[in-house]
Amino acid sequence: MKVLIPGPLRSYTQGLHEVLASGESLGEVLADLDRRYPGIRFRMIDEQDAVRRHMRVFVNREPVRDLGTALRASDEVLIVQALSGG
Amino acid sequence: MRARATPASLPARPVALLVATRKGAFILKADAARRAWKTVGPMFFGHIVHHMALDPRPAPRAPRTLLVAARTGHLGPTVFRSQDFGRTWKEASRPPAFPKAQPGQKGRVVDHVFWLAPGHPDEPGSWYAGTSPQGLFRSDDGGDTWAPVAGFNDHPMYAKWTGDEQDGTPDGPKLHSILVDPRDAGHLYIGMSGGGVFESTDKGASWAPLNKGCAADFLPHPEAEYGHDPHCVRLHPLAPDVLYQQNHCGIYRMARGEGRWVRIGARMPKKVGDIGFPLVLHPRDPETLWVFPMDGTTVWPRTSPGGRPAAYVSRNSGRTWQRQDKGLPPSQGWFTVKRQAMSADGNDPVGVYFGTTNGEVWASRNEGASWACIARHLPHIYAVEAVPAQ
Numbered sequence: 001m002k003v004l005i006p007g008p009l010r011s012y013t014q015g016l017h018e019v020l021a022s023g024e025s026l027g028e029v030l031a032d033l034d035r036r037y038p039g040i041r042f043r044m045i046d047e048q049d050a051v052r053r054h055m056r057v058f059v060n061r062e063p064v065r066d067l068g069t070a071l072r073a074s075d076e077v078l079i080v081q082a083l084s085g086g
Numbered sequence: 087m088r089a090r091a092t093p094a095s096l097p098a099r100p101v102a103l104l105v106a107t108r109k110g111a112f113i114l115k116a117d118a119a120r121r122a123w124k125t126v127g128p129m130f131f132g133h134i135v136h137h138m139a140l141d142p143r144p145a146p147r148a149p150r151t152l153l154v155a156a157r158t159g160h161l162g163p164t165v166f167r168s169q170d171f172g173r174t175w176k177e178a179s180r181p182p183a184f185p186k187a188q189p190g191q192k193g194r195v196v197d198h199v200f201w202l203a204p205g206h207p208d209e210p211g212s213w214y215a216g217t218s219p220q221g222l223f224r225s226d227d228g229g230d231t232w233a234p235v236a237g238f239n240d241h242p243m244y245a246k247w248t249g250d251e252q253d254g255t256p257d258g259p260k261l262h263s264i265l266v267d268p269r270d271a272g273h274l275y276i277g278m279s280g281g282g283v284f285e286s287t288d289k290g291a292s293w294a295p296l297n298k299g300c301a302a303d304f305l306p307h308p309e310a311e312y313g314h315d316p317h318c319v320r321l322h323p324l325a326p327d328v329l330y331q332q333n334h335c336g337i338y339r340m341a342r343g344e345g346r347w348v349r350i351g352a353r354m355p356k357k358v359g360d361i362g363f364p365l366v367l368h369p370r371d372p373e374t375l376w377v378f379p380m381d382g383t384t385v386w387p388r389t390s391p392g393g394r395p396a397a398y399v400s401r402n403s404g405r406t407w408q409r410q411d412k413g414l415p416p417s418q419g420w421f422t423v424k425r426q427a428m429s430a431d432g433n434d435p436v437g438v439y440f441g442t443t444n445g446e447v448w449a450s451r452n453e454g455a456s457w458a459c460i461a462r463h464l465p466h467i468y469a470v471e472a473v474p475a476q
Contacts, residue, residue, distance in 0.1 A: 008158060008161055038179060039164065039177045039178075039179070042162050042183070043161040043162045044161065046195040046196075047183035047184050047186060047193065047195060047196070048186060048187055048193040048194075048195055049186070050195070052160065052161070054159070054160040055160065081160050081161075082160075083159075
């Protein structure tokens with residue numbers, strides 16, 4: 001499925017803002033994304049499998065935080081970073 | 087006994103400074119005279135870089151590993167590695183991380199990697215990392231994969247020793263000052279802000295507090311066993327039975343055999359005091375150390391006392407101190423020098439360096455007798471490490 005990557009993570013995707021990954025849940029998709037682009041997952045998901053602060057994940061424009069959320073191949077995953085700080 | 091090694095002359099080795107800042111990493115490279123400096127970078131621009139460290143262990147036919155501890159305000163913490171002194175980088179394939187918690191339990195999450203320390207020379211490729219919240223991690227493959235040191239992170243006393251977030255520094259409690267006894271790879275020390283100094287004699291499997299004699303004037307018990315706030319702890323490779331620390335409550339020295347910290351900062355001028363962050367040792371003289379005092383009075387401004395920045399050096403293990411301010415601003419200089427932001431090179435005379443939170447790097451080619459500003463307008467500096475240029 002299509003996964004949209006925010007600017008701060010595009011150093012992992014060779015600058016691509018749109019990539020492909022597969023899986024039957026959000027967790028599986030992110031694991032596949034990490035196989036294709038090693039290291040990207042840990043920058044946005046912590047070791048307790050929680051989405052890091054200021055990171056947002058949307059599936060078909062609906063916010064999702066549970067990695068167990070089931071996905072279909074036609075879904076679109078949008079990863080967004082809410083910028084803050086100085 | 088004075089153990090100073092005094093070679094007739096040491097060939098000058100080109101020096102580089104590894105400068106870690108709140109907005110990226112820089113390398114300052116000197117000419118042979120250490121007069122002209124060139125700034126290379128930024129690397130990891132926009133990343134919060136807490137530490138950059140070069141493997142000091144001789145590695146015939148192999149390049150020395152350079153490690154960087156980085157995160158951004160939003161992306162998780164990681165470690166980057168370079169085998170060509172910063173020209174190219176690879177990310178650790180398994181950065182420091184706490185284990186996944188059992189269902190129903192709250193797990194710990196590494197916020198940032200704060201301190202990087204090479205392991206023992208007999209264990210090539212070994213490194214330690216200290217994190218915030220306080221955790222100890224080890225790598226045996228040059229920083230590519232990291233594993234928790236369970237003997238500390240899961241110690242039954244961990245919660246009591248480390249306290250909670252209220253007990254740490256403003257941007258999170260930090261495990262720092264990871265020291266390895268050069269005679270014994272299994273003999274380790276760590277410092278924690280807050281928690282104190284701890285020691286292991288079995289390669290991290292078990293730990294004990296080592297804070298006797300050290301003040302903790304923010305604790306109710308005058309002889310608390312733990313809960314202290316060491317800012318920077320150092321061990322000299324030529325005299326590894328002596329420890330020094332710049333603590334929240336003064337400058338201390340411990341002869342390990344005695345097992346008790348002695349406040350050597352009591353001999354500092356009263357108007358200056360003995361509060362600060364960094365402490366640096368002379369590479370060949372275990373009795374010579376530098377500190378950079380800050381204002382720890384009233385609400386703790388943490389800037390140079392009176393707006394007159396100065397290093398202080400002791401040549402006799404803290405019995406007497408000399409002020410070193412030649413070349414530094416004589417007034418209205420409100421420096422803050424963090425615990426990792428002062429370092430010494432291996433040349434003779436020793437070069438001493440420090441970085442400030444307002445982005446200046448200062449250098450002395452003569453063991454602190456005079457200072458020159460060699461970089462300015464950098465971001466907030468967290469760490470400065472003097473290393474042989476590669």
